[in-house]
Amino acid sequence: MADSTPPSQETLSNLLHETRSFPPPPELAAEANVKAEAYERAAEDRLGFWEEQARRLQWEHPWDTVLDWDPPYAKWFVGGKLNASVNCVDRHVANGLGERVAYHWEGEPGDTRSITYAELKDMVSQAANAMTGLGVGKGDRVAIYMPMIPETVVAMLACARIGAVHMVVFGGFSVDALGQRLDDSRAKLVVTADGGYRRGKASALKPAVDAAVADRPAVENVLVVRRTGQDVEWTDRDVWWHDAVESQSTEHTPEAHDAEDPLYIMYTSGTTAKPKGILHTTGGYLTQAAYTHWAVFDLKAETDVYWCAADIGWVTGHSYIVYGPLANAATTVLYEGTPDTPHRGRFWEIIQKYGVTIAYMAPTAIRTFMKWGDDIPAEFDLSSLRVIGSVGEPINPEAYIWYRENIGGNRTPVVDTWWQTETGAIMVSPLPGVTSGKPGAAMRALPGIVADVVDEAGRSVPDGDGGFIVIREPWPAMLRGIWGDPQRYEDTYWSRFEGLYFPGDGAKKDEDGDLWLLGRVDDVMLVSGHNISTTEVESALVSHPRVAEAAVVGAADKVTGQAIVGFVILRDGGEEVPEELVKELRNHVGTSLGPIAKPARLLAVPELPKTRSGKIMRRLLRDIAEERAVGDTSTLTDSSIMDVIAKQLPSARGDD
Ligand code: 6R9
Numbered sequence: 001m002a003d004s005t006p007p008s009q010e011t012l013s014n015l016l017h018e019t020r021s022f023p024p025p026p027e028l029a030a031e032a033n034v035k036a037e038a039y040e041r042a043a044e045d046r047l048g049f050w051e052e053q054a055r056r057l058q059w060e061h062p063w064d065t066v067l068d069w070d071p072p073y074a075k076w077f078v079g080g081k082l083n084a085s086v087n088c089v090d091r092h093v094a095n096g097l098g099e100r101v102a103y104h105w106e107g108e109p110g111d112t113r114s115i116t117y118a119e120l121k122d123m124v125s126q127a128a129n130a131m132t133g134l135g136v137g138k139g140d141r142v143a144i145y146m147p148m149i150p151e152t153v154v155a156m157l158a159c160a161r162i163g164a165v166h167m168v169v170f171g172g173f174s175v176d177a178l179g180q181r182l183d184d185s186r187a188k189l190v191v192t193a194d195g196g197y198r199r200g201k202a203s204a205l206k207p208a209v210d211a212a213v214a215d216r217p218a219v220e221n222v223l224v225v226r227r228t229g230q231d232v233e234w235t236d237r238d239v240w241w242h243d244a245v246e247s248q249s250t251e252h253t254p255e256a257h258d259a260e261d262p263l264y265i266m267y268t269s270g271t272t273a274k275p276k277g278i279l280h281t282t283g284g285y286l287t288q289a290a291y292t293h294w295a296v297f298d299l300k301a302e303t304d305v306y307w308c309a310a311d312i313g314w315v316t317g318h319s320y321i322v323y324g325p326l327a328n329a330a331t332t333v334l335y336e337g338t339p340d341t342p343h344r345g346r347f348w349e350i351i352q353k354y355g356v357t358i359a360y361m362a363p364t365a366i367r368t369f370m371k372w373g374d375d376i377p378a379e380f381d382l383s384s385l386r387v388i389g390s391v392g393e394p395i396n397p398e399a400y401i402w403y404r405e406n407i408g409g410n411r412t413p414v415v416d417t418w419w420q421t422e423t424g425a426i427m428v429s430p431l432p433g434v435t436s437g438k439p440g441a442a443m444r445a446l447p448g449i450v451a452d453v454v455d456e457a458g459r460s461v462p463d464g465d466g467g468f469i470v471i472r473e474p475w476p477a478m479l480r481g482i483w484g485d486p487q488r489y490e491d492t493y494w495s496r497f498e499g500l501y502f503p504g505d506g507a508k509k510d511e512d513g514d515l516w517l518l519g520r521v522d523d524v525m526l527v528s529g530h531n532i533s534t535t536e537v538e539s540a541l542v543s544h545p546r547v548a549e550a551a552v553v554g555a556a557d558k559v560t561g562q563a564i565v566g567f568v569i570l571r572d573g574g575e576e577v578p579e580e581l582v583k584e585l586r587n588h589v590g591t592s593l594g595p596i597a598k599p600a601r602l603l604a605v606p607e608l609p610k611t612r613s614g615k616i617m618r619r620l621l622r623d624i625a626e627e628r629a630v631g632d633t634s635t636l637t638d639s640s641i642m643d644v645i646a647k648q649l650p651s652a653r654g655d656d
Contacts, residue, residue, distance in 0.1 A: 011455045012466030012518060014508045015593035016440070016536045018397055022404070023436040024413055028386065032433020034295040034447070042447035049448045050076075050476055053291040054283065057082060057327065058091045060256035063283070067474065072494040072501070073481075074474040076284030081256035084263060084286050085128075085161035088326035089121045090254070101331045104305070104354050105150050108197035108337025115150055117329070120157075123150070123245075125252035127158035130245040134221050136189050138163030138257075141265065143187040143219075145169045145178060145209055147196020148336040151225045151241060152312050153322055155191045156264075160282075163257050164189075167265045167277075170313030170612045171196060171205055177275075177634050179212040181267050182219060184277055185483060189221050191241075195228040200341045202228035213237070259283025265483050266315050268421050275635075276492070277483030278315075278421045284476030286327055288425040292446060293324030296415050297358045297387050298432045305384070307333035308360040309347065314613045315421040316391055319477075320360060324425070339365060344372050348380035348407075355384040359407070360417075362392040364549075364614030366399045369406075371548035371571060377406050387432045389415040392613045394517050396539035400439035418442040418517050420503055422493065424477030427451060428469075428515055440539060441516045449475055451515065453507045458497040466508035466533070468521060471501040506533050523618045525554030526562050530596050534618065537564060537599065540592040544585055546571055551608050551616045552599060555625035563600035565625040567645075570604050577602045601625075605645045609636050621645075 024032070042049035047066045054063070054077055063080030092100070098118030105113045115123070136142060142164050146152040152168075159166040167185045169178050182190070190213060195204040206224060210233055213219040224232065225241040232238075263282045267275040293299060299306065306325055310316035325332045333354050339347050347369070351359060369377065388408045390400070395416050404414050413432040419425060427449050428442040435443050445451035450472040453461050461467045478501070482489045496502040506518035518524075518533035525532045534552050541550035549569040554562030568577065568585070577585070586598045609617045612635070620642055623630045630646070633639040 011461070011468065012506045012508065012524065012531045012533055013596070014464060014466045015532070015597055016516075016539060018438055018440055020397075020401075021436045021438045022413065024433050025411060028298065028413070029433040032431070033298050033300075034431050034433065036434045038295075038447040039444075046448055046450070046473065050287065053448070054080075054287040054476075056290055057087050057283075057286060063259060069474050071499060072490060074478055075260050076476045077259040077287070080259040080283050082259065082283055082286070083161060083254045083256050084282055084323065085124055085157040086254050087286060088157060088160075088323065089117060089124055092117045092329045093121050097329055100329065102326065103150055103153070103332050103334045105334045106336065106350060107149070108200070108341055113150060120154070122250035123154045124157045124161060125250050126245050126248040127154050128161040128252045128254075129248035130223070131158055131164065131189065132162055133248070134189060134223070134239070134244070136162065136164050139262070140164045140189070141167055141185045141187040143167050143169060143178075143182055143185065143190045145171060145190060145192045145205060146225070146312070147171055147193055147205065147227060148312055148334060149193065149196065149225065149227055150334065151193070153334070156312075156318075156322055157326075160263060161252065161254050163255065163261060165262045165264055167267070168313050168318070169267070170311060172313075172612060172637055174634050175208045175211040178208060179216065181275070181277075182212060182216055184267075185265055186218050188219065189223060190219055191223045191225075193225040193227040194230045194232050197228065197337055198341075199338050202230055204228075204230055206230075206232045210235075257282055260480070262480075264318065266318060266421050276485075276488065279480045279483050280424050280477065281480050284478070285424050286323055288475065288477035289319040289324040290327035292426040292429075293320060293330070294328050295431060295446065296417060296426050296429050297360070297389065299328055299330055299358065301329045301331075304330065304357045305333065305354050306330050306358040306360075307335070307350065307354070307356045309335065309339075309365065310360070310362065310391070311612055315424070316360075316613065319425050339368070345376045345379060348377045348382060351382055351385065352380045357384050358387045358389070359385060360389040360391065362614040363390055363395040363399050364393065364610060366390065366395065366403050367542070367549050370399060370402045371569070374406050382407060382409060385409070385412050387415060388412050389417055391417045391419070393615055394519060394535040394539070395440060396535075396542045397439035398539065398543045404439075413437055414439075416440070416442045418515075422479040422503065423471075423475070424479065427471065427475070428517070438510075438514060441510070441514050443514050445515070453509050453515065454497060454500070458500065461509060463509045463513045464511050466506065466518065466531075468497075469503055469505050469507035469515070469517065470497055471503070523553070525552070525564055527554065527564060527596060528560045532564070532597055536593055537566070537589060537597050540589045540597065541566060541568060541585060541599075543592065544588045546581060547585070549608060551618060551621055553618045553622045553625050555622060557600065564597065565621075566599035566602045567605045567608060567621055568602060569606065569608065573606070574604055575606070577604045607638075607641050607644065609633070609641050609645070611635055612637055
């Protein structure tokens, strides 16, 4: 690349300049659950603010101390006792909401079930009795390897009820991934199903469990829900759900657990090495999950129909399909299948059918819908929607605008929510009744959260500069550690900057001090001395009308240190980027971000390698760009994709 710009002093270059902004709709702002004053109130008395939020829950015994902070170890609501399942179910029934629908479940083949809070209470009580009968007690770990069916939620809540620690493993993971997590957590019980429906077919789950538990005697029982009716192998440790659970009494007297008793372990997606078992506890987690669900989505539980299209095997499913919405007595849609079965309008059909008012999904899905075309959502009535959200990755400005216009009817605020498995709940996000949202920006730390952007030395950067996002003060839903590995907890999150939590993401503050997340710092590219964020270059590529999706990586280059290699999915499905388009795209990026950000090479691919939550695994693309053997693909949603990509290369190479 012919570039003569001197190396920058910036930690992370701030290249993209976005000027669009959308104020909240006046009616929504007038009735909003959270108003602007919350920021100040929380800043004046942060602990008092969180106590106020904790009082939204039902405690059997109040806490003595709101926070015990022995960095980096926090205890919240010390001495408090509560039961998460009572908070999610029983108390709503006791408050007269037993007839309210907790879940409208929609199976992929079109079968449906609507489950009220009263029914959910009975189901959870039965499952708790059954688990106790199988010898599961407080503190024991229970693995849940399930499709998206109501029993998955019931199993989680039954664990919470008896104080067992659930560990949900995404149903798409391999035997090895499941086995590794069973070993690490030493789970005693596995809850699974014969299978689930995906892409129009029954997809088996039990065989993977059979293989994983075969040489793992620590697993005493496997509890199996019949969902698809597929044939299953059976051993004497297997138990049918309909025998063991449905025969139980619907009465179960719950015990109150300590605020700091473990609630669950969730293994991070493992884009790096060995997956980390992130530990969450009860009181602080539930407080922040409930508060953020109510605040960020402006939930009006009496009238809203809320839908989060995430998988329960992702932290988003835990906090925003199960714990947050249930703690708030919301009515939630739970969908089993994929967005293109039996047709590409399935999501919009679901919104129309249930009158969904709040929808929450990942940018990867949004970009796919963009690629499929505006005419598909246009066939459905989406006028019930009033708030739409995004999570999992930075949302490109182009995808944001498409989502706002085509799904939100140019009416609804878009909330771009930044958080992690480790943070347990949303940390940085617009508030729909307060914030004028900017396409691509997560905007501000929520009330009660103290986030900042710092440089290499941990100094706060001025507005207009880029760096590393950090969290300055403990927060209620923060991870309490890595299961079985305290040293790794300290090293991973607390060693980079003294006294600050480092999530591993790059970010910038714009001229107004609003936050933009710029992707994992491990993925940042170093080109001629400039640190360039993958997000900004990808967003620039996606803003070109011929590009549907893009991923960029820095590949070793003799001249520039690293050169940007872009992998693009073309809207017309082309298998190669024609010479003139290569030139056009490079110029397009050059015009949006400056010549330094121009990709050196552009390769057309049919798909990108992604994790279950839709995160692009750039590490694998780097392997391809640097012509190495491709590394571990076990956490990809579709591991065959790397062969498909490799086959399509080599492709166009650009020059100045
Ligand atoms: C909830 C979840 C966490 C990582 C996080 C960041 C990326 C998530 C984002 C976002 C930019 C957003 N991420 N939301 N980046 N804007 N709104 O995704 O948890 O699977 O642990 O991933 O995802 O890189 O550090 P998890």
